[in-house]
Amino acid sequence: MRIRSLTRRAAVAGALAGLVLAAPAPALEVGQKAPDWALPGTDGKPVKLADLTAKGPVVIYTFIQAFTGT
Numbered sequence: 001m002r003i004r005s006l007t008r009r010a011a012v013a014g015a016l017a018g019l020v021l022a023a024p025a026p027a028l029e030v031g032q033k034a035p036d037w038a039l040p041g042t043d044g045k046p047v048k049l050a051d052l053t054a055k056g057p058v059v060i061y062t063f064i065q066a067f068t069g070t
Helices: 002-021 049-053
Strands: 038-040 046-048
Touching: 046 049
Parallel strands: none
Antiparallel strands: 038 046
8 A cells, every 4th residue: 555655656756747847949930930840740751940941931820629519
């Protein structure tokens, strides 16, 4: 019983430490360039912001929680 309690406390402490360390990134100022990033594309190949901006201006649109009923 004591080991289970200790394990639970360690898990909670680890989760809290993870939340503290995962601070949000600072917002960009108007006119400031976005940092480069890479994400997997639908074909599995990486899509890099630098590759997209080399072709011209880029608009990034996020549609967060489109599945909600509101």
